[in-house]
Amino acid sequence: MANPALIAAVGEVGKGFIHERTSETLPCQATDKLFCWGWASEHINRYETPTLQHLELVAISVLIGFVIAFALALLAHRHHWLQPPLLAGTGVLYTIPSVAFFFLLLPLTGRGEDTAIIALSAYTLQIIFRNTMIGFANVPRAVVDAARGMGQTDRQVLWRVELPLALPEIFAGLQVATVSTVAIATLAAFAGGGGLGEPILKGGISFKTNLILAGGITFLIAVSFGLILFALQRLLTPWRRVTQT
Amino acid sequence: MPSDEVTERESNSGASAVRYEGASKRYPGSAKAAVDELTLEVPAGEICVLVGPSGCGKTTAMRMVNRMVEPSAGDILIGERSVRERSPAQLRREIGYVIQQIGLFPHRTIAQNIGAVPQLLGWKRERTAARAAELLALVGLDPDLAERYPAQLSGGQQQRVGVARALAADPLVMLMDEPFGAIDPINRERLQNEFLRLQAEIGKTVLFVTHDIDEAIKMGDRIAIMREGGKVAQYATPAELLMDPADEFVEDFVGADRALKRLALMRVADIDLWEAPLAHVGQATAEVRSKLSGAEVPYPLLVDSERRPLGWLSERDLAGELVPSKPDSPLGPLLDLDDVMRDALADLLQGEAQYAAVADHQGRIAGVLSVEIISEFLGSPQAKTEEHPATERPHG
Numbered sequence: 001m002a003n004p005a006l007i008a009a010v011g012e013v014g015k016g017f018i019h020e021r022t023s024e025t026l027p028c029q030a031t032d033k034l035f036c037w038g039w040a041s042e043h044i045n046r047y048e049t050p051t052l053q054h055l056e057l058v059a060i061s062v063l064i065g066f067v068i069a070f071a072l073a074l075l076a077h078r079h080h081w082l083q084p085p086l087l088a089g090t091g092v093l094y095t096i097p098s099v100a101f102f103f104l105l106l107p108l109t110g111r112g113e114d115t116a117i118i119a120l121s122a123y124t125l126q127i128i129f130r131n132t133m134i135g136f137a138n139v140p141r142a143v144v145d146a147a148r149g150m151g152q153t154d155r156q157v158l159w160r161v162e163l164p165l166a167l168p169e170i171f172a173g174l175q176v177a178t179v180s181t182v183a184i185a186t187l188a189a190f191a192g193g194g195g196l197g198e199p200i201l202k203g204g205i206s207f208k209t210n211l212i213l214a215g216g217i218t219f220l221i222a223v224s225f226g227l228i229l230f231a232l233q234r235l236l237t238p239w240r241r242v243t244q245t
Numbered sequence: 246m247p248s249d250e251v252t253e254r255e256s257n258s259g260a261s262a263v264r265y266e267g268a269s270k271r272y273p274g275s276a277k278a279a280v281d282e283l284t285l286e287v288p289a290g291e292i293c294v295l296v297g298p299s300g301c302g303k304t305t306a307m308r309m310v311n312r313m314v315e316p317s318a319g320d321i322l323i324g325e326r327s328v329r330e331r332s333p334a335q336l337r338r339e340i341g342y343v344i345q346q347i348g349l350f351p352h353r354t355i356a357q358n359i360g361a362v363p364q365l366l367g368w369k370r371e372r373t374a375a376r377a378a379e380l381l382a383l384v385g386l387d388p389d390l391a392e393r394y395p396a397q398l399s400g401g402q403q404q405r406v407g408v409a410r411a412l413a414a415d416p417l418v419m420l421m422d423e424p425f426g427a428i429d430p431i432n433r434e435r436l437q438n439e440f441l442r443l444q445a446e447i448g449k450t451v452l453f454v455t456h457d458i459d460e461a462i463k464m465g466d467r468i469a470i471m472r473e474g475g476k477v478a479q480y481a482t483p484a485e486l487l488m489d490p491a492d493e494f495v496e497d498f499v500g501a502d503r504a505l506k507r508l509a510l511m512r513v514a515d516i517d518l519w520e521a522p523l524a525h526v527g528q529a530t531a532e533v534r535s536k537l538s539g540a541e542v543p544y545p546l547l548v549d550s551e552r553r554p555l556g557w558l559s560e561r562d563l564a565g566e567l568v569p570s571k572p573d574s575p576l577g578p579l580l581d582l583d584d585v586m587r588d589a590l591a592d593l594l595q596g597e598a599q600y601a602a603v604a605d606h607q608g609r610i611a612g613v614l615s616v617e618i619i620s621e622f623l624g625s626p627q628a629k630t631e632e633h634p635a636t637e638r639p640h641g
Contacts, residue, residue: 146348149313149420150362150410151338164352239352239394 028209036209044213046199051217053113053194057185058225061117062178065124070170072125073132074158083133090126098123098184102191116193120185124177131173135166168240171233175226182222186214196221260450261417263287263310267319270305270475279305280475282319287467290448294465296455297498302475307420307454311340323418338362341411341419341449345426347403349395355381355406356391362414380409383446385439401432408440412447419451426455437463458499462487462509470495483510504623511586513603516622518612521546521600526555526570530563542600542613547572552609554579554602579604582611590619 028036069090076082096104101119109115139162147161189197196214203210234241263286270280280302287293295303308314310321312333321328328336349358357364359380360373368376381388384405395403404424411419424440425433437460444451455461461468462483469480472494479491487503487510490496500506522536524545533545547555547568556572578592578601593601593616605611 140346140348140351142344142346142348143350144348145313145346146342146344146407147350147361149311149337149342149344151334151336151365153334156365161350237352239396242394242397 032206032208034208035212039209040213047196047213047217050194050196050198050214051221053198054182054185054196054218054221057113057116057120057188057193057195058178058181058221061120061181061185062124062174064117065121065177065181066128066174068121069125069128070132073129073136076129076133077136077158077162086129087126087133090129093122094126098187099190102187102193106191111192113188113193115191116185116188116195119191120181120188123184124181127177127180128170128173131169131176132166135169135173136162138169139165164237167233167237171229175229178225178229179222182218182225186218259417260289260448261324262289262322263293263418263450263452264322265306265309265319266322268306268309268316268321269318270302270309270314271317278302278475280309280316283475283477284319285469285477285480287450287452289450291466292444292451292453292464294453294455294461294468295471296458296461296465296468297471297478298473299456301471301473303454303456303469303471304422306471306475307422307452310418310420310452311337311342313337338365338414339417341416341421343404343407343411343419343421343424345423347407347427349403349406349410351395354392354394355386355398358395358406359410359413361410366414376413377409380412383412383443384409400428401436404428404436405439408443412449417450419449421451421453423455424453425460426457440464459506459509462506470498505587508587508590508619508623509585512582513580513584513586513589513614514582516586516614516618518603518614519600519618521602521610521613523548523552523610524558524568525550526568528568530565530568533558533568534563542615544600546602546610546613548610551607554604554610557600577601580614582606586619589614590616593619 028039072082072086072090076086098119101122102115105115105119109118143161143165144157147157152160185193185195186197186200188195189201196218199210200214203214205211265283265285267282267284268280269278269282271278283306285293295306297303305314309316310323310328312328316328323339331339350361353361356374356377359377360368363373363376377391378388381391386402386405386409390398390402390406395406398406407424411421425436428436441464453461453464455464465483467480468483468486470478470486472478478498479486479495481489481491484507486495486499487507490499490503496503519541521542522533522540522545524533524547526547526549537543537545545558545563547558547562549555554576556576557574558568559573562569562573577598578596580589580592580601580603582603582605584592584603589601593599593614599617600613600615603611603614
């Protein structure tokens with residue numbers, strides 16, 4: 001039983017999404033039910049492409065963000081005077097509201113995945129940069145002194161001593177950056193970047209089953225990335241396991 | 246024994262003398278020099294202690310040797326080569342470096358820590374591993390520790406690993422910056438003794454920085470007392486410093502208890518001990534009594550058939566016909582000929598004993614030390630003028 005009044009209430013944005021539905025799904029979209037199992041099991045495959053897009057957006061953005069932030073951190077580690085301006089610079093990027101950022105980029109880079117990735121990468125810079133710097137700063141001075149004193153070159157000190165000892169903080173930064181990117185990536189749909197923001201945008205705010213499904217998948221993605229990073233960190237820092245027992 | 250092989254190899258490769266030739270360090274913007282035209286020679290195989298109040302430039306002087314601090318004038322020679330002839334990294338790989346905070350790599354196992362310099366020098370993996378095992382044994386650590394991480398070791402064990410790591414590539418010179426400063430007093434004493442024993446085997450040239458004059462006297466073959474402004478106030482053997490301080494500064498720094506400090510330089514074997522009348526279990530007491538008159542020690546000492554001391558006999562023990570098997574008074578402190586006199590005195594005082602039996606390496610009675618002997622030694626002119634056998638010390 002289709003209720004035209006309720007369909008209208010879904011709003012302008014939701015129209016496209018709803019019009020694609022077959023008639024038997026309409027009752028679910030048009031009711032106040034929190035979650036329609038029938039609709040969900042029947043249409044779960046609609047989320048496949050947005051999920052894959054979402055994963056891709058996050059993975060590429062965090063990777064690019066990490067490469068840039070890490071390079072900046074290495075630079076600031078060697079030239080300490082660079083630290084304040086870089087912190088300030090990445091901090092400014094971090095404070096731009098996400099939606100505004102996407103819209104600001106649209107005239108420059110056009111709609112699409114690239115725009116989304118640029119904005120998302122920019123958001124990760126501050127967290128990864130700052131955490132990497134903290135990691136370097138937390139390396140015990142005596143250990144660096146001993147390393148230099150036994151004849152390690154600056155480069156060897158960096159890669160063999162400072163970097164491994166900074167890993168816990170670097171990973172902490174990656175965790176936060178990744179999880180927040182998973183969340184912000186739902187806004188990529190505004191810039192035509194796809195991802196799980198797309199069904200949310202199309203389904204409208206009153207189609208709760210859709211919201212819960214898209215939101216739930218987003219949540220699972222965040223948790224999975226978190227777990228993968230946690231496992232990776234444990235694998236790369238075996239010495240921390242023994243000290244904690 | 247593997248440790249003997251190590252010793253032989255170590256002493257074959259030898260050690261180099263270190264010569265400061267007017268070496269100075271001035272920091273920009275500072276009027277006073279941190280180290281001011283230091284000229285000093287440390288003979289190969291000796292421990293030279295740089296000691297002085299904080300801010301006297303002793304650590305700076307030491308760190309100029311491996312160019313952790315770049316000298317601003319003058320030169321430092323290791324053997325015949327200036328430290329400037331090599332790149333700092335190259336130079337440092339030939340110099341052992343031990344610091345107070347130890348600075349072990351927390352993310353590397355003990356074996357990897359010890360193998361750090363060999364790895365930099367490109368040794369083969371098997372050779373590095375074998376060397377790490379050798380050094381663990383040399384510094385008296387369980388080989389099972391090789392695969393542990395530093396956080397799993399005690400502070401004392403970590404410092405031993407620090408010393409082993411510094412020795413790994415058989416350096417010409419060792420630099421030790423307050424190496425035992427962060428260790429509790431009991432373990433510090435033990436580590437000092439261990440290092441002296443080790444040094445007697447390996448004979449490295451060691452520059453040792455401390456602010457503790459007692460440690461300097463104990464560890465040094467030579468001591469350079471430094472004063473503010475990076476100048477050497479006196480450079481001499483410990484005995485010379487104690488007997489003949491160059492000026493008031495040195496005298497103050499060495500302390501008013503110079504005579505007592507000399508005890509730290511002596512071993513029980515260095516002094517004339519008294520003889521106690523000896524008694525055996527089952528011996529006729531009359532025979533023991535006859536030995537008492539005119540003896541230096543007025544109590545008979547009960548010994549076993551190997552002449553190992555068992556205890557002191559009292560008047561009550563001698564009341565019967567035969568010497569009993571259980572003496573009335575316990576033995577009290579038992580010293581060794583190798584004990585340092587200062588420790589021996591401490592044992593005497595702690596045991597509230599007037600006499601202490603001294604045993605030789607086999608545990609047999611070698612004589613008796615008394616508080617009187619020590620006080621006579623401290624009061625005698627000999628205590629002030631006799632050239633102390635510093636050179637006879639095992640690490641000398």
